[in-house]
Amino acid sequence: MNTRVLEIRKGVLNKNDELAAKLRSRFAEAGVITLNLVSSPGTGKTAFLERTLRCMREAGHRVAALVGDLETDNDARRLAASGAPVRQINTHRCCHLEAAMISEHLAGWDLSDLDYLFIENVGNLVCPASYDLGEKLRIAMLSVTEGEDKPLKYPGMFNSADVAIITKMDLAEACDFDRQSAYDNIDAVRPGVRIFEVSAKHGAGMTAWIDWLLQFRTLPQVS
Numbered sequence: 260m261n262t263r264v265l266e267i268r269k270g271v272l273n274k275n276d277e278l279a280a281k282l283r284s285r286f287a288e289a290g291v292i293t294l295n296l297v298s299s300p301g302t303g304k305t306a307f308l309e310r311t312l313r314c315m316r317e318a319g320h321r322v323a324a325l326v327g328d329l330e331t332d333n334d335a336r337r338l339a340a341s342g343a344p345v346r347q348i349n350t351h352r353c354c355h356l357e358a359a360m361i362s363e364h365l366a367g368w369d370l371s372d373l374d375y376l377f378i379e380n381v382g383n384l385v386c387p388a389s390y391d392l393g394e395k396l397r398i399a400m401l402s403v404t405e406g407e408d409k410p411l412k413y414p415g416m417f418n419s420a421d422v423a424i425i426t427k428m429d430l431a432e433a434c435d436f437d438r439q440s441a442y443d444n445i446d447a448v449r450p451g452v453r454i455f456e457v458s459a460k461h462g463a464g465m466t467a468w469i470d471w472l473l474q475f476r477t478l479p480q481v482s
């Protein structure tokens with residue numbers, strides 16, 4: 260019985276991987292850098308993206324976003340206030356985004372009009388780790404209010420990340436955030452990963468993040 264369940268799951272993942280590979284080729288051909296933002300619910304993905312989209316648009320970069328939630332278009336409305344093209348993906352009972360959902364919601368967008376496509380995944384530290392969306396960069400986020408041990412408890416998410424971002428740094432002192440412990444735990448599951456500290460509320464750390472992202476685009480890209 261268990262073997263059968265595993266086979267079905269493998270089949271679903273293989274289909275997703277095939278679609279994700281096609282998306283990755285499309286993104287590379289269009290020259291768009293695609294990022295998949297993953298974290299627990301409420302870590303601050305949307306707040307961070309609101310600032311990122313606004314700053315990047317002001318600097319003349321072409322950005323767009325897809326945002327996944329089970330229900331509501333609240334996050335899409337927040338992000339669209341930046342002026343960037345934004346689409347909400349409602350997954351209903353599904354706790355993660357899949358490559359097919361990305362493909363479907365890109366309909367009508369000319370990817371070659373974009374420099375960066377941000378995908379905010381459904382808030383969940385487990386399932387999104389298993390679903391490749393064809394992204395170039397997976398960004399795992401952790402807020403100072405969640406507990407420094409989250410990377411150890413949810414290693415799959417942090418282990419598959421290209422960048423880690425610690426959010427809500429303005430609350431660090433009030434939460435007795437143990438910065439060294441957070442860094443050690445991230446490093447334990449993803450040795451050497453680049454870590455940024457930000458406060459989307461006050462803007463601290465955002466310049467370093469955006470500078471890094473702009474510089475990343477200039478590096479030779481291997482798809």
Ligand SMILES: Nc1nc2c(ncn2[C@@H]2O[C@H](COP(=O)(O)OP(=O)(O)OP(=O)(O)O)[C@@H](O)[C@H]2O)c(=O)[nH]1
Nearest residue numbers: 299300301302303304305306382427429458459460
């Ligand atoms: N103090 C502080 N609060 C923040 C910061 N970033 C986000 N928040 C607050 O944290 C709460 C959740 O922020 P969101 O941006 O909606 O978080 P999210 O990760 O997008 O949430 P989901 O999409 O539901 O998973 C909101 O009340 C935000 O105002 C920050 O840098 N500092």
Ligand SMILES: [Mg+2]
Nearest residue numbers: 304305334379
């Ligand atoms: Mg959100």
